[in-house]
Amino acid sequence: MRTRLTERLGIALPILQAPMAGVSTPAMAAAVSNAGGLGAVALGAGTADQARQAMAAVRAATNRPFGVNLFTHAPAVRDVAREAGWLDRLQPVFAEFGVEPPQSLTELYRSFNEDDAMLAAVVEARPPVVSCHFGLPAPNRVAAIKAYGGFLLVSATTVAEARTAEAAGADAVVAQGYEAGGHRGTHGLDDEAIGSFALVPQIAAAVSVPVVCAGGVADGRGIVAALALGAEAVQIGTAYVACPESAAAAPYRALLADAARSARTGVTAAISGRPARSIRTRFVDELGPHEAAAPAYPVAYDAGKALAAAAGANGSPEFAAVWAGQHVIPDRTLPAAELTRHLMADAAAVLSRLASHVVHGPVTWADAESWLARYGIAWEGGDVDLLVSLFTQDARYIEKPFDPPLDGRDAIATYWGEGARDTQRDVSFTADVWSVVDGVVLAGWAAQFVRLPSGVQVSLDGVFRLRLQRDPGGAVLCSELREWWYKQEGG
Amino acid sequence: MRTRLTERLGIALPILQAPMAGVSTPAMAAAVSNAGGLGAVALGAGTADQARQAMAAVRAATNRPFGVNLFTHAPAVRDVAREAGWLDRLQPVFAEFGVEPPQSLTELYRSFNEDDAMLAAVVEARPPVVSCHFGLPAPNRVAAIKAYGGFLLVSATTVAEARTAEAAGADAVVAQGYEAGGHRGTHGLDDEAIGSFALVPQIAAAVSVPVVCAGGVADGRGIVAALALGAEAVQIGTAYVACPESAAAAPYRALLADAARSARTGVTAAISGRPARSIRTRFVDELGPHEAAAPAYPVAYDAGKALAAAAGANGSPEFAAVWAGQHVIPDRTLPAAELTRHLMADAAAVLSRLASHVVHGPVTWADAESWLARYGIAWEGGDVDLLVSLFTQDARYIEKPFDPPLDGRDAIATYWGEGARDTQRDVSFTADVWSVVDGVVLAGWAAQFVRLPSGVQVSLDGVFRLRLQRDPGGAVLCSELREWWYKQEGG
Numbered sequence: 001m002r003t004r005l006t007e008r009l010g011i012a013l014p015i016l017q018a019p020m021a022g023v024s025t026p027a028m029a030a031a032v033s034n035a036g037g038l039g040a041v042a043l044g045a046g047t048a049d050q051a052r053q054a055m056a057a058v059r060a061a062t063n064r065p066f067g068v069n070l071f072t073h074a075p076a077v078r079d080v081a082r083e084a085g086w087l088d089r090l091q092p093v094f095a096e097f098g099v100e101p102p103q104s105l106t107e108l109y110r111s112f113n114e115d116d117a118m119l120a121a122v123v124e125a126r127p128p129v130v131s132c133h134f135g136l137p138a139p140n141r142v143a144a145i146k147a148y149g150g151f152l153l154v155s156a157t158t159v160a161e162a163r164t165a166e167a168a169g170a171d172a173v174v175a176q177g178y179e180a181g182g183h184r185g186t187h188g189l190d191d192e193a194i195g196s197f198a199l200v201p202q203i204a205a206a207v208s209v210p211v212v213c214a215g216g217v218a219d220g221r222g223i224v225a226a227l228a229l230g231a232e233a234v235q236i237g238t239a240y241v242a243c244p245e246s247a248a249a250a251p252y253r254a255l256l257a258d259a260a261r262s263a264r265t266g267v268t269a270a271i272s273g274r275p276a277r278s279i280r281t282r283f284v285d286e287l288g289p290h291e292a293a294a295p296a297y298p299v300a301y302d303a304g305k306a307l308a309a310a311a312g313a314n315g316s317p318e319f320a321a322v323w324a325g326q327h328v329i330p331d332r333t334l335p336a337a338e339l340t341r342h343l344m345a346d347a348a349a350v351l352s353r354l355a356s357h358v359v360h361g362p363v364t365w366a367d368a369e370s371w372l373a374r375y376g377i378a379w380e381g382g383d384v385d386l387l388v389s390l391f392t393q394d395a396r397y398i399e400k401p402f403d404p405p406l407d408g409r410d411a412i413a414t415y416w417g418e419g420a421r422d423t424q425r426d427v428s429f430t431a432d433v434w435s436v437v438d439g440v441v442l443a444g445w446a447a448q449f450v451r452l453p454s455g456v457q458v459s460l461d462g463v464f465r466l467r468l469q470r471d472p473g474g475a476v477l478c479s480e481l482r483e484w485w486y487k488q489e490g491g
Numbered sequence: 492m493r494t495r496l497t498e499r500l501g502i503a504l505p506i507l508q509a510p511m512a513g514v515s516t517p518a519m520a521a522a523v524s525n526a527g528g529l530g531a532v533a534l535g536a537g538t539a540d541q542a543r544q545a546m547a548a549v550r551a552a553t554n555r556p557f558g559v560n561l562f563t564h565a566p567a568v569r570d571v572a573r574e575a576g577w578l579d580r581l582q583p584v585f586a587e588f589g590v591e592p593p594q595s596l597t598e599l600y601r602s603f604n605e606d607d608a609m610l611a612a613v614v615e616a617r618p619p620v621v622s623c624h625f626g627l628p629a630p631n632r633v634a635a636i637k638a639y640g641g642f643l644l645v646s647a648t649t650v651a652e653a654r655t656a657e658a659a660g661a662d663a664v665v666a667q668g669y670e671a672g673g674h675r676g677t678h679g680l681d682d683e684a685i686g687s688f689a690l691v692p693q694i695a696a697a698v699s700v701p702v703v704c705a706g707g708v709a710d711g712r713g714i715v716a717a718l719a720l721g722a723e724a725v726q727i728g729t730a731y732v733a734c735p736e737s738a739a740a741a742p743y744r745a746l747l748a749d750a751a752r753s754a755r756t757g758v759t760a761a762i763s764g765r766p767a768r769s770i771r772t773r774f775v776d777e778l779g780p781h782e783a784a785a786p787a788y789p790v791a792y793d794a795g796k797a798l799a800a801a802a803g804a805n806g807s808p809e810f811a812a813v814w815a816g817q818h819v820i821p822d823r824t825l826p827a828a829e830l831t832r833h834l835m836a837d838a839a840a841v842l843s844r845l846a847s848h849v850v851h852g853p854v855t856w857a858d859a860e861s862w863l864a865r866y867g868i869a870w871e872g873g874d875v876d877l878l879v880s881l882f883t884q885d886a887r888y889i890e891k892p893f894d895p896p897l898d899g900r901d902a903i904a905t906y907w908g909e910g911a912r913d914t915q916r917d918v919s920f921t922a923d924v925w926s927v928v929d930g931v932v933l934a935g936w937a938a939q940f941v942r943l944p945s946g947v948q949v950s951l952d953g954v955f956r957l958r959l960q961r962d963p964g965g966a967v968l969c970s971e972l973r974e975w976w977y978k979q980e981g982g
Contacts, residue, residue, distance in 0.1 A: 158754075159754060160754075177686055177688060178669065178684070178686050179685070179686040179688055179689040192755065193669070193684070194670070194817050195668055195669050195670040195686030195687055195688060195706070195707055195817060196686055196687075196688040196689075197668060197670055197686060197687040197688045197706065197707035197708070197713065197716065197818070198670040198687075198706075198707035198709075198816065198817035198818035199817075201709075201710060201712045201713065201818065202818060204712075215686070215688065215689075216686055216688035216689035217688070218689075218692075219692060221692045221695075221719055221720045221721055222688065222692065222720065224716075224719040224845070225688065225715075225716035225717075225719040225720045226716075227845060228712055228715040228716040228719055228841055228842075228845055229712045229713065229716045230712055263649075263650060263651075264683065325689065326685050326686060326689035326690075327688070327689035327692065327693060350719055351719075351845060354715070354718060354719055354842065354845065
């Protein structure tokens with residue numbers, strides 16, 4: 001499961017551990033990186049000095065690539081009346097726990113775009129990967145990260161955000177689906193609430209940089225699905241919260257482990273001032289309906305944290321930020337390295353199962369006959385025409401009806417790789433072989449990758465037309481595709 | 492891509508066309524079924540006589556399986572004051588188009604659970620597949636459908652709904668993710684808004700009947716991703732709206748084809764009284780915020796349709812129900828049969844590309860050496876130990892650290908298929924081969940399916956431990972797995 005992204009990042013597995021401020025630790029990041037994924041720590045909720053310590057702690061525990069995460073939100077526009085009104089609204093809940101609300105609120109976190117001390121700490125420590133959440137890093141931040149060779153990830157929750165991230169210099173885009181736990185990475189305050197399943201393929205089609213699928217990935221099924229959708233890696237958060245290396249408090253872990261509770265999550269801006277997905281605590285259910293009245297991020301979060309502390313001191317986890325995605329597997333508490341390997345082994349099993357649908361070349365005539373028999377095609381001698389599809393590496397292709405159209409049980413049509421037409425680069429092709437019977441495309445195909453020499457022009461004039469025919473020598477179907485092509489093109 | 496579900500339905504492709512009341516037609520259903528998928532018509536918005544005509548029209552155009560869809564909502568609880576209030580709220584918009592709102596509203600559609608004439612029509616026509624949306628069919632409906640041999644699909648938007656659907660007799664569950672266009676199939680009125688990516692694997696784990704992934708599937712990537720997530724077919728709606736066989740009006744088609752418009756959708760109950768996803772028209776944006784005041788489904792829909800008619804007569808599509816999912820591909824308008832084949836060919840390309848990660852057995856020593864070289868493992872002779880994973884067909888397995896633990900560059904660990912331990916049934920195994928280098932699991936594996944004879948007991952005592960070693964005869968790695976096992980077990 002090597003992809004452009006794993007190659008560029010220098011990691012063995014297409015798994016990124018989500019940075020998760022307040023949950024991730026240097027020990028977690030190092031464990032994931034040592035296991036072959038990309039571990040990460042969150043710097044956005046701390047000072048530059050804390051960031052230095054965190055990055056040094058990761059470096060002390062691994063010599064592999066790792067990431068750091070920064071918040072690139074637009075700084076809060078303060079509104080004293082709004083803040084006071086919000087504290088008034090929270091007052092009865094504070095009172096329930098015998099605590100007075102704070103007199104005033106502060107802007108908890110500085111945006112990376114304003115925090116020059118943080119920029120200096122990052123440039124000094126040179127973390128291999130820097131990810132930005134809540135919008136674009138400022139151009140001088142992008143330039144500084146690129147200048148030391150850092151790889152820049154930017155979160156996007158819509159196709160439009162992904163396009164702006166790429167234009168701003170992102171080396172890859174984290175496509176964060178609505179399923180994801182914790183804060184939504186919306187650049188503005190609008191939330192289109194697009195699920196990973198719809199978001200990832202559309203972003204992958206819209207940008208040329210690699211895409212990471214975040215949101216809903218909790219097992220091998222999700223990893224393989226993300227790759228199918230066009231992602232080149234996944235980012236997994238919630239699954240790592242239960243690891244021993246996590247900084248999550250015991251009540252947070254307990255709610256995650258409670259299947260009835262962790263099955264129900266909701267997105268609200270009431271906790272921090274920005275939409276974020278949490279288990280449906282009392283905070284979500286009782287204050288979520290009033291989220292429109294909450295102060296700006298991160299000012300509201302100051303109130304939310306005070307409320308969490310008041311409730312926590314009274315033994316209630318119901319006002320903590322219990323971030324969780326829509327896919328929690330409650331009974332899995334492995335150390336981070338084991339979890340990473342477990343996820344990958346699970347993905348391998350899923351992929352192996354899926355791949356069993358694919359008949360790999362070389363395919364002999366005997367294979368083809370047994371395949372025809374499997375799909376109930378009575379073949380009584382003579383040529384069998386098959387539908388052949390040729391795809392470029394990035395699976396772009398155009399479809400053209402075969403001319404003249406053939407009718408009857410066995411028809412032939414030819415597809416070709418448009419993306420390859422004028423390219424000067426190496427191109428891999430896949431030949432997918434189908435049989436058309438009574439208008440039905442029967443599932444079953446043969447795949448063969450043919451690497452074309454650099455500089456070769458691919459013509460669209462039926463070069464790739466392929467007929468399955470009995471060769472006296474025992475015709476090889478797909479592994480001869482290249483031969484056919486060279487023969488016909490003289491290439 | 493044959494699955495339990497395609498086998499049971501007798502279809503060649505794992506593609507179900509969503510029934511889409513007001514959009515699907517008998518011509519569309521027949522075209523999809525003739526192309527190898529499962530076409531469907533919606534009966535819920537019409538009378539029993541209209542249902543008879545629709546089913547007869549499908550039968551006249553195909554002799555393949557097809558589906559019909561019925562609404563199994565709880566009948567509306569009427570509230571005259573609420574209905575009048577809603578009409579008052581809509582009055583200014585009606586006025587904009589020079590039309591008076593209706594004086595009162597009617598319950599447009601009868602629930603299938605109440606409509607005995609519809610039940611009689613269905614039982615008489617015996618459609619091979621019956622799908623129910625908005626809740627469970629009543630027990631006597633389930634019994635009647637099963638009595639004639641019908642296959643029952645029930646929509647679910649949560650794991651809990653899927654469990655009740657299975658318990659009520661559903662032969663398969665349509666897991667409808669939040670991405671889906673049109674009406675959410677929530678059984679009650681609460682909407683957990685779970686994305687397909689998170690919903691499908693959790694439902695697949697919770698029920699034993701096949702799962703269909705609906706929501707966000709618009710191309711081959713989505714089809715393969717759905718299968719990876721544990722679905723056995725997909726249901727595709729929005730992509731079929733643009734087909735020539737669709738009953739969608741020109742303004743609906745125009746909005747779908749407008750990339751800027753179709754990229755933005757929203758869920759609202761304001762149009763019909765039940766949450767449904769539409770392109771963000773003025774209806775969604777201006778009346779959506781007031782959805783809590785809307786009458787019950789389908790009473791609100793009577794008002795919505797009157798408003799759509801008033802606006803439409805004045806040339807505005809902004810108050811029509813422009814149902815669309817979160818994944819619209821605006822520039823694709825193929826006939827339904829071609830679209831079906833196109834989707835499947837696209838899926839084949841995606842799957843072939845994914846499958847290229849899997850090295851299929853038999854794997855020779857030469858293969859293994861080139862694989863080791865590919866992942867940069869310098870091998871200088873002697874045995875190379877590989878991490879071996881054994882999975883049951885359903886990919887359940889347990890993980891156990893190898894004892895004693897091995898260190899160094901080459902380590903071995905053994906996994907096994909717990910699901911097979913006490914089974915009397917045939918079991919397929921996949922052997923996934925990994926190399927562990929400095930704690931990193933390197934991606935790359937070999938797969939081989941071994942069908943065990945019925946009645947064979949699989950022991951957990953390290954039987955499957957496998958070492959990659961140079962065999963004088965040119966060791967075959969995975970295809971010898973069975974030999975190893977038989978040798979060691981004397982089976």
